[in-house]
Amino acid sequence: MSEDKSSYSWPHKHLLGVQDLSVADICFLLKTARGFEQVSTRSIKKVPALRGKVVANLFFEDSTRTRSSFTLAASRLSADVIDLSGRDSSISKGETLSDTARNIEAMGVDVIVCRHQLSGAAVQIAKSVRCSVINAGDGQHEHPTQGLLDIYTLAMKLGRDTFDLSGVTVAIVGDIAHSRVARSNMYGLLKLGAHVILVGPPTLLPSAFADLGCELCHSLEDVLGRVDALNMLRIQFERLTSQAFPSLREYAAYFGLTSERLARAKKDVIVMHPGPINRGVEVDSDVADGPCSVILEQVANGLAVRMATFFLVTGVDT
């Protein structure tokens, strides 16, 4: 019955953003995810770790794949899952966000996974309830599990077993201004020592990001030769209200990853995309389906990272 003594223990009851995590937290979560990866490949894809716990998906914003990934992750840990999804009005019927969350918690829920169109919604919910809260995307703020699964995929692909990313250069390309995926990636990558280049048209790339320690660039061509990975963000039609760029065709012409552009990048550059892809806009089909693409590995790793997140936040009792 020998136990491993370790001075570190995971301290967070909620996962609200990568910004709140220390380097040790990020590494511990990603190491834990490695232990979960094999659960998905064996004959019985289920472990009893969260048996008897209840997870509620509270999605105010449409999402199929993120919600499915969280649901499957919870199921593989033997938790029960209830789904509350749809437009704001059909879930809350006019009550405040806090009241909605408290009502759900009163059903005996242990973890609320929430997605909301407003930045800060997850923090607000976490303040209102005693159960754990996992942010599955809040407005333009953060989408921590996506950021962490991107980093996990990158580190595995580069053979960085300790998740130390010093010397690695990553370009995040596209609509930086509206992207919570970009923020979560950026916070995590910088903490782990990577060099981050944010690439996009000036209208979608606020210069304030330079203060956080990122390099900014308005030309994809200029960074191609010196990056180890390209994370191509989705153009989010639902968030683009003003005329951020003249046309999709023009965006694709300047910032789309075509096979001609890929040929000018490092030979083993890693191409990532958080999905769903607008083929021919952010990434051309032959690149998305090509050997450099890890897009489907990102989806698979997302399960392991979300299982690790559930496992760790439910173990914190304060």
Place this chain on the structure above:
Amino acid sequence: MRVVADKARVTGLIDNLAQAIKQDMAAMDGQSQWAIVGIRSRGDVLAQRLAERIQVTHVGTLDIALYRDDLSEVGPQPIVRTTDIPFDVDGLQVVLVDDVLMSGRSIRAALQSLMDLGRPRRVWLSVLVDRGGREFPIQPDHVGLDLSQADVLSSGERVDVFVQPTDDRDEIVIRPSGETEQMG
């Protein structure tokens, strides 16, 4: 703290365990395939060392963190590591290896974890030390050092096993409750 086995003794105990397993292997029909599976984090090292002494088809490592029955007790979650069983356990004779057998809860978890990987033909249990104190009806097939008799350990005493290369030495010690040492 008292040392009950030094390096030479630990090596001898592992030799004895290997011998006992070999006898059981010889007694079975020659058709069976055998695997040695160690439970993290000291059973895996023992499994490797047993495998150096016994001809087996497979060697693997089981991490039981996700199967423990004390997850909801107060305290942080245990560290989850990878289970490394790169073979199909269906139909195999599996020798489960752990360092110290006490309550039997780790073994219960290991059995459940093993069942989720497939259906072994038979599971054997080999432990370096049986220190008694069972809370489940689990019995080992092979024991290196038997400390389970009532007069060997006084209440609250713990048995710590150190094995290379996880630890810096091979040693089995008994220490009073409360006395701890950072284990590597």
